[in-house]
Amino acid sequence: MSVNGDRPLIDPARLAGLAWEDLPVLHDQLVTLLDELSTSAWLTAAFDHVLATPELLLQSERLQELDRVVLVNDAASGVRVRLHVFRDREFDRPHNHRWTFGNRVLAGSYRHYLYGDYEDLTTDTTIGAPCLVRDETPGTGYVIRHTLVHSVAAVPDTTSLIVRGPAAKDRFVVMNNETGEAWWQYGHSVEDEAEIAKRRLGPEKVTGIRDLLIRQGVIR
Template structure:
């Protein structure tokens, strides 16, 4: 169902942001324009144990994994839930995003060269503030610090590249605290279980996508 889409993403340099943008745009645009195909990918998800195990639910965000490629990249749907707020962070991987529904205020703070848990969050300088809305797309290098404030039930389609580092930093402006988060290989079973999406949560997320005419 997806083999013809994923072929262009094999063998690319995920540190080459421009190349990632050009190639991943073909995947994102085709699925955004073919909602019937996107719907089929979503509807098969509950029957795929591996993809279910990779999908995650947080208090402010759902992540549905539609494809986990042997080359290390993934295709995901992100659903921003009510209350999603500004948490500056970097990423372990470069990614491309296409906004399918809703919008969010997107702030770019610069590179993460000196970012650590002792960084004064209040001192982070916004270098670009823009609104990402339905139909927009962008590619972000894993070295960029950014944050988003999303309208409830905003939905984005993501091509997430292979991990380029073992951890990333999340900062909370409200408390001034920041902390490292690690990939699955370094998580405890309790941490993994706490965010793994249940069948009920997945069913609710999929119904929401249909109700909001995303699929």
């Protein structure tokens, strides 16, 4: 996890000091951190490191709605930094998360729907209409607790940077507004290895994502 072989991409002590249980404090910490991580220099170094690190390449994968590249995985703190790329269609399914996270949009945009906080969300929970709708554009961001239900509808190739905290649970709920269906999704620790392997991006696709950031002017 280094830029030049002796200096880490992010100081591990800084990651260990993030206040995941105190959202106002965490917000200020992540705004500052994401300001630094969103720079061309840091992202260039991070992608170089990913392509040279088999462990990170194995964690970078294609999901139904987006590609995600794991740039930093700090095992001691449970913190990960990921680059997300929304692909060629809009995607809008309400869901919560297994972890609290901060986000920064780098390029593109998406419509962001927030449904409210559901501490004990299950597949049987009925959620109402969104209580807040906002457009996320380059430079905007937010910090979301793992209990909040939200969804996004993205312009193709929208890119964003995520700093996620340690897992607070082993599963989360995804809902389909059109069919009324809801289902659990799980972390890698309980998934089948063959299914995980099918989703891996590999170095060619990760290089392609870096090239996309160059075209977007995020990396120069």
